[in-house]
Amino acid sequence: MKRPLEMAHDFLAQVITKDDTVVDATMGNGHDTLFLAKLAKQVYAFDIQEQALEKTNQRLQAAGLTNVQLILQGHETVDQFVSELKAAIFNLGYLPSADKSVITRPHTTIEALEKLCNRLVKGGRIAIMIYYGHEGGDLEKDAVLTYVSQLPQQEYTATIYRTLNQVNNPPFLVMIEKLERYRHG
Numbered sequence: 001m002k003r004p005l006e007m008a009h010d011f012l013a014q015v016i017t018k019d020d021t022v023v024d025a026t027m028g029n030g031h032d033t034l035f036l037a038k039l040a041k042q043v044y045a046f047d048i049q050e051q052a053l054e055k056t057n058q059r060l061q062a063a064g065l066t067n068v069q070l071i072l073q074g075h076e077t078v079d080q081f082v083s084e085l086k087a088a089i090f091n092l093g094y095l096p097s098a099d100k101s102v103i104t105r106p107h108t109t110i111e112a113l114e115k116l117c118n119r120l121v122k123g124g125r126i127a128i129m130i131y132y133g134h135e136g137g138d139l140e141k142d143a144v145l146t147y148v149s150q151l152p153q154q155e156y157t158a159t160i161y162r163t164l165n166q167v168n169n170p171p172f173l174v175m176i177e178k179l180e181r182y183r184h185g
């Protein structure tokens with residue numbers, strides 16, 4: 001069976017075309033940025049660590065891809081760069097190869113999510129990979145689940161994909177889709 005991150009990529013690949021603008025909200029080592037850059041017209045990738053931009057830049061150069069803007073700012077500033085997008089991905093938590101005290105935080109994660117939902121085109125999707133084994137991870141997990149659960153069902157579908165029988169807080173996937181048509185009732 002596919003792992004949650006593979007499912008996230010599959011769900012996004014189903015809707016992204018070469019005409020689309022997309023967002024990597026948590027660049028890290030750039031794996032998701034590279035994945036998005038191969039599919040989309042333009043990628044905006046965010047991280048607050050210089051190291052993330054360096055690693056991602058190397059990865060993109062090696063692949064010969066130039067359609068990415070790397071932004072050394074928090075994803076909560078996404079509205080300064082993007083007015084409309086087809087897809088976005090978050091990998092919450094910390095970057096394993098870097099300072100583990102630099103983690104995504106509930107307040108800024110929700111601010112970014114809200115801005116991205118508002119700017120998502122119809123049929124667009126947001127993937128949120130939730131890692132919550134670290135200190136503070138539970139709070140962020142709960143904040144995301146609470147936010148996503150209250151999205152109006154006439155406008156969005158929100159789903160969850162997670163394993164039920166694994167120890168050690170395995171990461172899981174939350175997907176949001178903005179519906180093509182407003183659903184009455």
Ligand SMILES: C[S@@+](CC[C@H](N)C(=O)[O-])C[C@H]1O[C@@H](n2cnc3c(N)ncnc32)[C@H](O)[C@@H]1O
Pocket residue numbers: 025026027028029030031032033046047048049052073074075076091092093094095096102103104105108
């Ligand atoms: C789990 S890692 C991302 C892994 C990445 N997707 C990859 O493919 O390697 C989480 C990243 O979020 C970054 N981060 C933390 N707070 C952030 C914020 N407010 N905005 C953007 N990135 C942030 C961290 O610096 C870290 O690199």
